[in-house]
Amino acid sequence: xxxxxxxxxAQTELLDWHQTGMSIMEVGHRGRAFQxxxxxxxxxxxxLMDIPDNxxxxxxxxxxxxxxxxxxxxxxxxKNHADYIDTxxxxxxxxxxxxxxxxxxxxxxIEYQEGLACxxxxxxxxxxxxxxxxxxxxxxxxEGIEFNSTPKTGQVPLVADMSSxxxxxxxxxxxxxxxxxxxQKNLGQAGISLVIIRDxxxxxxxxxxxxxxxYKLHIDNKSLYNTPPTFAxxxxxxxxxxxxxxxxxxxxxxxxxxxAQTLYHFIDSHHEFYNNTVHPDCRSRMNVPFNLxxxxxxxxxxxxxxxxxxxxxxxxxxxxxxxxSLYNAMPQQGVDKLIEFMKDFARTxx
Amino acid sequence: xxxxxxxxxAQTELLDWHQTGMSIMEVGHRGRAFQxxxxxxxxxxxxLMDIPDNxxxxxxxxxxxxxxxxxxxxxxxxKNHADYIDTxxxxxxxxxxxxxxxxxxxxxxIEYQEGLACxxxxxxxxxxxxxxxxxxxxxxxxEGIEFNSTPKTGQVPLVADMSSxxxxxxxxxxxxxxxxxxxQKNLGQAGISLVIIRDxxxxxxxxxxxxxxxYKLHIDNKSLYNTPPTFAxxxxxxxxxxxxxxxxxxxxxxxxxxxAQTLYHFIDSHHEFYNNTVHPDCRSRMNVPFNLxxxxxxxxxxxxxxxxxxxxxxxxxxxxxxxxSLYNAMPQQGVDKLIEFMKDFARTxx
Numbered sequence: 160x161x162x163x164x165x166x167x168x169a170q171t172e173l174l175d176w177h178q179t180g181m182s183i184m185e186v187g188h189r190g191r192a193f194q195x196x197x198x199x200x201x202x203x204x205x206x207l208m209d210i211p212d213n214x215x216x217x218x219x220x221x222x223x224x225x226x227x228x229x230x231x232x233x234x235x236x237x238k239n240h241a242d243y244i245d246t247x248x249x250x251x252x253x254x255x256x257x258x259x260x261x262x263x264x265x266x267x268x269i270e271y272q273e274g275l276a277c278x279x280x281x282x283x284x285x286x287x288x289x290x291x292x293x294x295x296x297x298x299x300x301x302e303g304i305e306f307n308s309t310p311k312t313g314q315v316p317l318v319a320d321m322s323s324x325x326x327x328x329x330x331x332x333x334x335x336x337x338x339x340x341x342x343q344k345n346l347g348q349a350g351i352s353l354v355i356i357r358d359x360x361x362x363x364x365x366x367x368x369x370x371x372x373x374y375k376l377h378i379d380n381k382s383l384y385n386t387p388p389t390f391a392x393x394x395x396x397x398x399x400x401x402x403x404x405x406x407x408x409x410x411x412x413x414x415x416x417x418x419a420q421t422l423y424h425f426i427d428s429h430h431e432f433y434n435n436t437v438h439p440d441c442r443s444r445m446n447v448p449f450n451l452x453x454x455x456x457x458x459x460x461x462x463x464x465x466x467x468x469x470x471x472x473x474x475x476x477x478x479x480x481x482x483x484s485l486y487n488a489m490p491q492q493g494v495d496k497l498i499e500f501m502k503d504f505a506r507t508x509x
Numbered sequence: 510x511x512x513x514x515x516x517x518x519a520q521t522e523l524l525d526w527h528q529t530g531m532s533i534m535e536v537g538h539r540g541r542a543f544q545x546x547x548x549x550x551x552x553x554x555x556x557l558m559d560i561p562d563n564x565x566x567x568x569x570x571x572x573x574x575x576x577x578x579x580x581x582x583x584x585x586x587x588k589n590h591a592d593y594i595d596t597x598x599x600x601x602x603x604x605x606x607x608x609x610x611x612x613x614x615x616x617x618x619i620e621y622q623e624g625l626a627c628x629x630x631x632x633x634x635x636x637x638x639x640x641x642x643x644x645x646x647x648x649x650x651x652e653g654i655e656f657n658s659t660p661k662t663g664q665v666p667l668v669a670d671m672s673s674x675x676x677x678x679x680x681x682x683x684x685x686x687x688x689x690x691x692x693q694k695n696l697g698q699a700g701i702s703l704v705i706i707r708d709x710x711x712x713x714x715x716x717x718x719x720x721x722x723x724y725k726l727h728i729d730n731k732s733l734y735n736t737p738p739t740f741a742x743x744x745x746x747x748x749x750x751x752x753x754x755x756x757x758x759x760x761x762x763x764x765x766x767x768x769a770q771t772l773y774h775f776i777d778s779h780h781e782f783y784n785n786t787v788h789p790d791c792r793s794r795m796n797v798p799f800n801l802x803x804x805x806x807x808x809x810x811x812x813x814x815x816x817x818x819x820x821x822x823x824x825x826x827x828x829x830x831x832x833x834s835l836y837n838a839m840p841q842q843g844v845d846k847l848i849e850f851m852k853d854f855a856r857t858x859x
Contacts, residue, residue, distance in 0.1 A: 173516060371575055470530075
């Protein structure tokens with residue numbers, strides 16, 4: 160889902176961007192026109208996220224999946240072992256990929272307490288103080304599990320896959336070595352990803368690495384070594400500008416908190432019909448997965464919802480059930496409409 | 510440059526694609542809506558290029574540069590040496606990258622006859638009959654050098670970087686092992702690339718390869734292993750459909766031939782003012798680079814041209830001078846307008 164304002168802006172200037180007589184899809188990536196987008200996007204992101212000068216911003220392709228490879232291929236240059244926190248399917252994908260290039264220590268894994276999924280407390284993690292880095296996934300979109308604070312890893316750089324949580328609340332960038340995010344949740348459209356990397360972590364990769372998988376190459380070339388996905392970059396820029404106009408990440412933190420609370424509260428107060436199996440301490444603000452107690456009603460629920468314009472509610476193919484995604488572009492009214500529908504559905508099928 | 514028809518279609522349906530109430534930027538890549546784009550695009554390409562069933566079509570990210578790595582990383586699985594034909598800057602980029610992963614034999618290199626660049630005759634190439642593949646670049650965009658026929662490599666698979674020539678004229682796909690092309694010239698917008706690969710060349714890569722650099726993975730997942738650049742894929746689909754509506758690649762071959770002939774003829778008949786230094790046998794139909802005899806007039810020429818709406822004429826930063834790109838989306842009138850301008854400029858500055 161994208162903000163309608165962003166889509167309308169893109170539509171209006173699709174054939175003539177800023178009186179250039181050209182579509183943004185046609186302007187050269189080394190020309191003045193595109194350069195102004197590059198600079199504005201970086202400036203807006205630095206302001207919104209308070210990114211210090213010793214961090215580089217990169218705009219790359221391949222989504223988070225490419226980062227699952229790039230992180231170890233680049234960070235294993237000095238020592239080739241790292242700690243991973245396994246909280247769900249995305250964490251597992253990241254750590255499985257890292258195993259191709261070095262040693263992975265699973266320092267912590269999701270636990271179940273009375274049927275509820277929990278992230279184990281940090282004092283129980285088996286972190287290696289000599290690891291190249293610690294990798295974690297602040298929000299697991301499929302299971303709907305989210306960290307409610309940033310882990311402390313001391314001198315070991317913390318690497319975070321923020322694909323599904325970036326710009327959804329304030330974070331302290333200084334706590335991280337690398338932050339990466341595919342754009343398609345909170346940053347616009349698929350086809351581009353943002354990487355924020357601390358200066359001291361930039362080295363030549365030690366193993367034979369495809370040229371586009373070197374952070375150093377992209378930093379040296381300001382993400383313009385090869386033709387970038389210019390249109391996706393432009394939409395990212397419009398989305399970031401929209402976040403700024405709405406009041407920035409603090410505003411979205413409040414809105415997102417409220418959207419999630421409303422929906423979890425409704426589910427919990429209708430537990431005879433709907434249920435979510437994540438411990439309240441680590442419930443995701445971005446993705447609310449739930450099941451119907453009468454599992455065989457799931458398809459009926461999804462079809463009836465779609466008729467009401469409530470789309471994209473099907474749970475991930477690996478999880479089933481229902482999942483409501485509450486990214487920045489989803490307004491409170493969308494959540495209220497969903498709750499109304501769920502109330503009606505429970506009444507008529509309960 | 511994109512066809513105006515394609516841009517208008519994209520603009521019209523940007524907020525509501527095919528009565529779904531959603532932008533194509535918002536539809537899920539595993540849903541029915543996007544699936545219909547995937548299928549139509551593949552069917553159109555198979556028809557336009559007459560692609561046999563034993564070839565797979567892949568839609569990937571990273572442009573041609575990613576293919577410079579993927580080709581050796583995947584094809585060196587059985588033997589790790591290949592032949593490369595070096596005809597310019599893009600060939601050199603491809604072969605330099607291949608050297609990271611195995612042995613490269615430069616089987617032929619551009620020659621100069623009386624100051625004109627020539628591709629050496631095939632009988633002079635030092636091809637290795639045991640090579641994993643032969644790689645070449647049918648059209649070099651920076652130097653404006655193009656092969657006028659497909660090289661014969663016998664049993665050794667031929668790999669071609671067709672980024673700047675795909676869909677510009679009929680080719681026999683059966684002559685090739687792999688054809689790849691970044692989309693931004695003749696296939697739409699930057700951010701997606703097309704790979705056409707013969708079935709028998711698909712293996713597990715032998716060396717540690719990032720997951721997204723395995724052809725096999727993408728074939729097994731129909732290019733949907735991770736979130737693809739859905740909007741760029743959609744624009745590619747619209748562009749391919751437009752090529753079909755215009756009459757297909759044969760029509761474009763004629764138009765492109767005529768556009769190039771007109772421009773080269775004008776340059777040659779004004780050689781006291783403009784000059785192109787490529788031998789007529791291998792002049793590019795897609796990119797016409799030329800210099801002004803009075804080199805110090807180049808900037809004046811480019812600025813005056815831009816005032817007339819003739820943009821993107823600056824030669825590549827590695828080559829300088831002037832370059833007219835005549836991809837499919839450039840109509841004959843565009844070339845005629847350029848020639849009129851060049852005539853006037855020569856008259857007033859000659």
